[in-house]
Amino acid sequence: MxxxxxxxxxxxxxxxxxxxxxxxxxxxxxxxxxxxxxxxxxxxxxxxxxxxxxxxxxxxxxxxxxxxxxxxxxxxxxxxxxxxxxxxxxxxxxxxxxxxxxxxxxxxxxxxxxxxxxxQRDTATSSGPIVAGPLKIWSEKRKALWFERDLELTSTEFNLLETLASHVGHIVSKNELSEKALGRPLARFDRSIDVHMSSIRQKLGTQQDGRSYIQTVRGQGYQMIKA
The missing domain is CATH 3.40.50.2300 (Response regulator)
Structure with a gap:
């Protein structure tokens, strides 16, 4: 229970x-x-x-x-x-x-x-970590490493980053992120995804050229770039 x-x-x-x-x-x-x-x-x-x-x-x-x-x-x-x-x-x-x-x-x-x-994940379905450049994510352990250091994330931040890492190099719509990270469709005028994404960006920092590892694609969603 x-x-x-x-x-x-x-x-x-x-x-x-x-x-x-x-x-x-x-x-x-x-x-x-x-x-x-x-x-x-x-x-x-x-x-x-x-x-x-x-x-x-x-x-x-x-x-x-x-x-x-x-x-x-x-x-x-x-x-x-x-x-x-x-x-x-x-x-x-x-x-x-x-x-x-x-x-x-x-x-x-x-x-x-x-x-x-x-x-509450089913650990039996895991087949190893998701790797996206310097990011490694173990879904069943709810564990993330960033440049081999523990990345402290809330459960929703973990879900969002896991989804982006699973589609690295590809755009993921806000609605899909909401469905997978929050478990509900994106509501009109709901800024939850944007706020969570801002927090994740702060935790990841920027690349040497100053770009974020997570890019906003206007009118489409978010994309984790291949580092």
């Missing part, structure tokens, strides 16, 4: 979502403040955490940053409906995806399952 941690100070909403998740076969734990949620998230007992960006004691983004400093636990952020700033800040801080409040329990479960499908 996958156990989900909900970190939200809205006790009624958290209880509602928790009850629905239990009906869908998930284990659920709830923390109503950031400090408690952070301690629980770092315990290693959960497969995913849902984190509200607005908390009474610590900002959700601060909790997220502290989790990311020590853990790759998949994080789904609750953001204010229609607030692009909250969404971008959450993604830039290392969230795997976001869902705006208010949302339906059904949508929340769909987002959770999409993330977990991408994280």
């Amino acid at each position: 996958n156990t989900v941690l909900i970190i939200d100070d809205d006790t009624e909403l958290a209880a509602l979502f928790g009850e629905y998740l239990q009906q869908e076969g998930f284990g659920v734990d709830i923390a109503n403040d950031g400090a408690t949620g952070l301690a629980k998230a770092l315990s290693g007992e959960y497969q995913l955490a849902i984190l509200d960006i607005m908390l009474p004691d610590i900002k959700g983004t601060e909790v997220l940053a502290k989790i990311r400093a020590e853990s790759r636990l998949p994080i789904l952020m609750f953001t204010a409906k229609g607030d692009d700033v909250d969404r971008i800040i959450g993604l830039e801080s290392g969230a795997d995806d976001y869902v705006p409040k208010p949302c339906t329990p059904r949508e929340l479960v769909a987002r959770i399952r999409a993330i977990l499908r991408r994280v």
Whole structure:
């Protein structure tokens, strides 16, 4: 059973979502403040955490940053409906995806399952690392090396980079990246892929000539160039 941690100070909403998740076969734990949620998230007992960006004691983004400093636990952020700033800040801080409040329990479960499908790989299907120049990726281990050094990635960043590396030298559309990395079709005006890609670029750095290893192909998608 996958156990989900909900970190939200809205006790009624958290209880509602928790009850629905239990009906869908998930284990659920709830923390109503950031400090408690952070301690629980770092315990290693959960497969995913849902984190509200607005908390009474610590900002959700601060909790997220502290989790990311020590853990790759998949994080789904609750953001204010229609607030692009909250969404971008959450993604830039290392969230795997976001869902705006208010949302339906059904949508929340769909987002959770999409993330977990991408994280929980079947190790029996692996036949060795994906190699794209200085990048090596082991899908079953969720491990990436960049110039023979460990590359620290969120689960969504890993999925995106894995997809690009599998198609090195070829353009991959944003919709395909969204399907494979987030487990859902690309929504209109959704900038999630762009924000995640910006973070990946920062982690990879640039080539000697100053070019990024990942190129934006206007109107088409992204392409990892052959280094």
